[in-house]
Amino acid sequence: AQTIHQWPVAEIKAVGSPLSLGCTIKGKSSPNLYWYWQATGGTLQQLFYSITVGQVESVVQLNLSASRPKDDQFILSTEKLLLSHSGFYLCAWSSGEAPLFGEGTRLSVL
Amino acid sequence: GDQVEQSPSALSLHEGTGSALRCNFTTTMRAVQWFRKNSRGSLINLFYLASGTKENGRLKSAFDSKERYSTLHIRDAQLEDSGTYFCAAERGSALGRLHFGAGTQLIVIP
Numbered sequence: 286a287q288t289i290h291q292w293p294v295a296e297i298k299a300v301g302s303p304l305s306l307g308c309t310i311k312g313k314s315s316p317n318l319y320w321y322w323q324a325t326g327g328t329l330q331q332l333f334y335s336i337t338v339g340q341v342e343s344v345v346q347l348n349l350s351a352s353r354p355k356d357d358q359f360i361l362s363t364e365k366l367l368l369s370h371s372g373f374y375l376c377a378w379s380s381g382e383a384p385l386f387g388e389g390t391r392l393s394v395l
Numbered sequence: 396g397d398q399v400e401q402s403p404s405a406l407s408l409h410e411g412t413g414s415a416l417r418c419n420f421t422t423t424m425r426a427v428q429w430f431r432k433n434s435r436g437s438l439i440n441l442f443y444l445a446s447g448t449k450e451n452g453r454l455k456s457a458f459d460s461k462e463r464y465s466t467l468h469i470r471d472a473q474l475e476d477s478g479t480y481f482c483a484a485e486r487g488s489a490l491g492r493l494h495f496g497a498g499t500q501l502i503v504i505p
Binding site for chain 1: 428435436437438439440443481483492493495496497498
């Protein structure tokens with residue numbers, strides 16, 4: 286069975302500090318991978334997607350970047366956090382149909 | 396602009412009754428999904444439809460791509476059905492890009 290694991294569960298970070306969120310998928314080769322984000326009180330938005338290792342497409346510009354260093358790993362990062370980056374981040378994978386979501390990371394930027 | 400309009404934003408149902416949530420789309424969508432938010436904030440898949448209807452227990456969903464809408468019907472509502480429900484639609488032009496509705500907060504009253 287496929288599993289998706291996100292880390293960390295929650296983060297409290299200072300404005301201007303760096304950030305790295307991780308997502309690992311087990312049990313599926315070459316999945317399509319996605320990062321989503323929901324600001325507090327906002328709508329879920331897709332940030333990035335990747336269909337293969339080393340290839341990432343940006344959907345929404347939020348001063349964040351994503352990388353796929355391995356087939357089963359998707360990383361979301363930034364060198365300098367903004368207050369507006371606070372919210373809930375979800376990683377998801379799919380193999381064509383309904384994506385399955387990780388448990389999410391709640392980020393508070395102070 | 397917003398491509399998915401979800402209604403109602405909030406709904407109260409007495410136990411045992413039913414109602415429907417609706418998502419209207421401003422453009423033709425390839426598929427629609429319905430999710431429920433779990434206690435951690437992550438999303439649990441309820442339905443994925445490319446057309447027609449699907450039923451699972453007390454939930455039933457329909458998707459009409461031509462008429463640009465989807466519905467989620469809940470019948471015989473139970474207390475544990477309380478929560479936030481989202482629709483998300485996928486356009487054919489962008490790989491895996493989901494456009495989310497703003498969500499419906501359902502409260503089931505004893």
